Amino acid sequence: MTTPENGPPPNSADHARTLLEFLGEHRSALSPLLIMSHDFPDPDAIGSMYGLQHLVQSAFGIEARIAYSGIIGRVENQAMVRTLRIRMHRFHPVLLKRFANVALVDTQPVFGNNSFPGNRKATLVLDQHPGDTPPQAGLAIVDPGCGATCVLVAQALLQASADIPARVATALAYGILTDTLDLYRARRGDVTQTYLEVMRHADMRALARIRNPLRSRKFFSVLGRGIREAVQYRRLVVSHLGLVDAPDRVSQVAEFLLTYERAQWCFVSGRYKGRLHVSLRSVHQDAQAGEVLRNVFVQRTQAGGHGPIGGGSCRIGLDAPEEKWSERERVLTERLRGRLRIRSTTEPRKPFAS
Ligand SMILES: [Mn+2]
Structure with missing residues (x-):
């Protein structure tokens, strides 16, 4: 250097x-x-x-x-x-x-x-x-x-x-x-x-x-799912998309959800070809989103990022059972909430479900 x-x-x-x-x-x-x-x-x-x-x-x-x-x-x-x-x-x-x-x-x-x-x-x-x-x-x-x-x-x-x-x-x-x-x-x-x-x-x-590209039907259906399934823990909005047709959907939905007036952090995951891809976004420009994600993952090299943007992925397995996927999604969300010190005692809400 x-x-x-x-x-x-x-x-x-x-x-x-x-x-x-x-x-x-x-x-x-x-x-x-x-x-x-x-x-x-x-x-x-x-x-x-x-x-x-x-x-x-x-x-x-x-x-x-x-x-x-x-x-x-x-x-x-x-x-x-x-x-x-x-x-x-x-x-x-x-x-x-x-x-x-x-x-x-x-x-x-x-x-x-x-x-x-x-x-x-x-x-x-x-x-x-x-x-x-x-x-x-x-x-x-x-x-x-x-x-x-x-x-x-x-x-x-x-x-x-x-x-x-x-x-x-x-x-x-x-x-x-x-x-x-x-x-x-x-x-x-x-x-x-x-x-x-x-x-x-x-x-x-x-x-x-x-x-200003034209978008496929798939894009809108993933975005719709991301909005409906979003869960809010105070200033953090989390959405697990499940199967996606491209890993980039994860960051796209995260960026979109971050425009919600009550969100300061967004965490979105998606399953693609045996891997769980995640994106973390923050409204704080000096947030160390990459560093936050590295702490959330078991292996630090599975995540990275800069400023308010973080991303990562980990292998779950092509034939892994549903429980293994949802368990990892749950654990990552838990660890992220701990890292961001967001421990709400109230039940999480789905702000856009209805
Ligand atoms: Mn770059």
């Missing part, structure tokens, strides 16, 4: 310089490069992978391929990939043998949310999430204040004075917008500045199409 002995902490422009230096120095050794992110990539992950691919290819002649694990579940994310024609390959472990160089963006090797082996050294790590230990990598840039990993990539592209195609700029802008809640969570001037500069190259019509 680049941390000067004194002076202000490095901002995205400093990080971009470090990244460009590294890429310039090792360019021939880095090709071909496999670019990965966390499983079930979100717009910041997709935008960072796509932006980094364009940067290394166009400015350094490094051949690069994007691989993703999990599915692209949210309809906005599917629209992003389709509208911007982003070429993403399904991850397969054989790629780790074929590519000597792997770049990880928006995640880190030891994080439990990706398909990269935790004990392998990455070539490059670009991330906004604070970790317990510095990542094992040829170069690791971890900047928890940058708002979105896309900010680091966008700043490097701007500095490389590479021509930024509208499709790449739109992906980066959308990644920044989603991770910073429309810049509401942009805490540093260089984050907003980077966004404005990359926005000048973006395609506003494409961005509008991505942000």
Whole structure:
């Protein structure tokens, strides 16, 4: 990590310089490069992978391929990939043998949310999430204040004075917008500045199409279930969705329920392919939602997050009986209530059941 002995902490422009230096120095050794992110990539992950691919290819002649694990579940994310024609390959472990160089963006090797082996050294790590230990990598840039990993990539592209195609700029802008809640969570001037500069190259019509997608019947039925089944424990709203058609439904419902005027925390779970996926959201911008969730889970690596956003998953088993699923949902909710010190003596209510 680049941390000067004194002076202000490095901002995205400093990080971009470090990244460009590294890429310039090792360019021939880095090709071909496999670019990965966390499983079930979100717009910041997709935008960072796509932006980094364009940067290394166009400015350094490094051949690069994007691989993703999990599915692209949210309809906005599917629209992003389709509208911007982003070429993403399904991850397969054989790629780790074929590519000597792997770049990880928006995640880190030891994080439990990706398909990269935790004990392998990455070539490059670009991330906004604070970790317990510095990542094992040829170069690791971890900047928890940058708002979105896309900010680091966008700043490097701007500095490389590479021509930024509208499709790449739109992906980066959308990644920044989603991770910073429309810049509401942009805490540093260089984050907003980077966004404005990359926005000048973006395609506003494409961005509008991505942000206002048509939704499937499934989406509404899961949302309806999430609302009906929601249980309120004072300032905490909990909803267990049961089986979902994509893990992203969990965060979508959590974000929606958080807009309830009496909610300060939302905890939502969903069952997908033998795993229980959970999302935690808080209205408090400085809430350590990731840390809260790590305390709630048995294994700390099963959860993560930053600021008011936390997520995680744990294996229950494809053929696990209903009791095993509901017991885990109950235990996680209990532990979360303990952690948030919400011990209501009254019976929990279903505020939207009727
Ligand atoms: Mn991110």
